[in-house]
Amino acid sequence: MDKKVLVSYASRAGATAEVAEEVGKTLAAEGLMVDVLPVQKVGSLEPYSVLVLGSAARHSRLIPETMRFARKFSRQIKGIKVAYFVSCLTMFKDTPETRATVTGYLKPLVKLKEPLDIGLFGGAMVPEKIPGFWSKVMKNAERGDYRDWDKIREWARGVAQKL
Numbered sequence: 001m002d003k004k005v006l007v008s009y010a011s012r013a014g015a016t017a018e019v020a021e022e023v024g025k026t027l028a029a030e031g032l033m034v035d036v037l038p039v040q041k042v043g044s045l046e047p048y049s050v051l052v053l054g055s056a057a058r059h060s061r062l063i064p065e066t067m068r069f070a071r072k073f074s075r076q077i078k079g080i081k082v083a084y085f086v087s088c089l090t091m092f093k094d095t096p097e098t099r100a101t102v103t104g105y106l107k108p109l110v111k112l113k114e115p116l117d118i119g120l121f122g123g124a125m126v127p128e129k130i131p132g133f134w135s136k137v138m139k140n141a142e143r144g145d146y147r148d149w150d151k152i153r154e155w156a157r158g159v160a161q162k163l
């Protein structure tokens with residue numbers, strides 16, 4: 001396999017960034033050349049034939065920087081293989097209902113380009129890691145980390161198989 005993969009992610013408090021790093025490590029262990037970068041640091045998709053795009057969710061949608069990235073690179077995204085993942089609190093339980101809800105968050109991306117696969121993962125709530133205004137609002141929120149690393153790695157291996 002000689003495809004270069006970009007794992008790019010939109011994260012506010014770091015949980016999705018860590019998921020993206022794990023996805024990247026798993027893809028690399030499968031023999032792929034992988035870069036892992038926040039959406040803000042991607043200058044071009046030219047070097048890549050595969051994009052894995054991950055996002056946190058807020059207010060029942062992907063965080064805005066994800067769609068900003070997708071719009072900026074829409075022409076290139078349409079020409080390469082893509083997979084998407086979301087890491088959010090709705091997926092603290094994996095049920096048909098939570099999957100349907102979070103699949104809904106991905107609709108704008110799926111509309112742009114049909115993905116090879118979609119990963120739906122639990123997120124984390126660590127109020128002091130949330131930047132800005134929402135840190136105070138969320139300071140008494142129930143903390144938790146619902147990221148299932150085995151599930152994340154298994155998903156990434158599945159994506160590698162499909163390339």
Ligand SMILES: Cc1cc2nc3c(=O)[nH]c(=O)nc-3n(C[C@H](O)[C@H](O)[C@H](O)COP(=O)(O)O)c2cc1C
Nearest residue numbers: 011012013014015016056058059060088090123124
């Ligand atoms: C202000 C705020 C709003 C959120 N809204 C949602 C939501 O609508 N649905 C959801 O599943 N998770 C929601 N979450 C949870 C985040 O998606 C989750 O904590 C995620 O792991 C954060 O990722 P990050 O650390 O990469 O920013 C919200 C979190 C915050 C702080």
